Amino acid sequence: MKVLITGAKGQLGGALQRTAPDHATIVAVDREGCDLTDTAALRALIMSQAPDIVINAAAYTAVDKAESDEPLARAINADAVGVMAKTLDDTGGKLVHVSTDFVFDGQSARAYRPDDERAPLSVYGRTKAAGEDHLRASDVLVRTGWVYEAGGANFVLTMTRLMNERDEIGVVADQIGAPTWATGLARVIWGLIGREAQGTFHHSDAGVASWYDFAVAIAEEASEIGLIQNLPRINPITTSDYPTPAKRPSFSLLDCSTTRAALADDPAHGTAHWRTHLRMMLKEEKALG
Structure with a gap:
């Protein structure tokens, strides 16, 4: 099985490479x-490589900057997906595309299901939704959110830096979701590929949190292993x-x-609570020095 991964240097791209099955080239x-x-x-890259699968882990993810840079965000998040799908029509491969919780408007009274109506609030969300529209019935769409990984640029590492610099920080407490460890997400994607899945899937770690809850957990776990020296005051x-x-x-x-x-026969995929994965990630971060 030959797999082309875009976004190779990103958090998910790196995790996909580290967790790839032995039979994948x-x-x-x-x-x-x-x-x-x-x-x-x-198009030339896909034609020349003729992969069985393309995993599109690349995206324009600068959410606020996208508001003033919509043409570039649309080119990467939407138009490029269309090129991938159209080229794979010619080569015969499958597209596995990663999207975002930002395609929803946040007004639901329950967790969003894969077939729920989309109503993005931002340029980033709109361009990611437009990218989803290019997928074919045989492709796989995986939506996720709040992704982090050791060594990456993400909320966890921003928080540990600020916690080492300040005695007090404020964190938003009225936005609710669930953190997602990129390594776990990568394993889920490989699991879906291995089962020849088609259609739309959601993945985040188990549990619920606000950004404030997430920050409090980061402080506690990072302090426990010495990544931060003092517990700062965290204000919602x-x-x-x-x-x-x-x-x-x-x-x-x-x-x-x-x-x-879909992955129930493999307990390694997608069942751990977000705090468990946070603890694992912080230990990896400490090992990186």
Whole structure:
């Protein structure tokens, strides 16, 4: 099985490479290897490699910057997906595309199911939704959110840095979702590929949290292993206290029951609580020095 992975240097791209099954031949490219805004180069890459599967782990993820940079966000998050799908029509491969909880508006009274109506609030969300629309019936769409990984640029490492610099920080407490460890997400994606899945799936770690809850857990776990020296005071604040250019969904918890049912025969996929994975990630981060 030959697999082309985009976003090779990203959090998920790296995790996909580290967790790849032994029978997979991996071709991993980053922005330098293939600029997703270069339609001809992207098509040529897929035609020349003729992969059985393309995992699109690349995205324009600068949520606030996208509000003033929509053409580039759309080129990467939507148009490039269309090029991938159309080229795979010619080569015969399958596309596994990673999307986001930001395609929802946050008004649901329950966790979002894969077939729920989308209503994105931001340019980032709209362009990711447009990318989803290019997928074919035989492809796989995996939505996720709040992704983090050791060594990456993410909320966890931002928090540990701030906690080492400040005695007090404020963190938004009225946005609800669930953190997702990229390594666990990668394993779920490989699990779905191994089962020849088709359609839309959701994955985040088990449990529920606000960003404030997540920050408190980070402080406790990081302090326990010596990544931060003192526990700072963490104050819950509201979204209105911390205005941003892009509007975020206030509730973006994903219903992952379909995914977990599909992978039920393998307990390694998708059942751990987010705090368990946070603890594992922080130990990895400490080992990185």
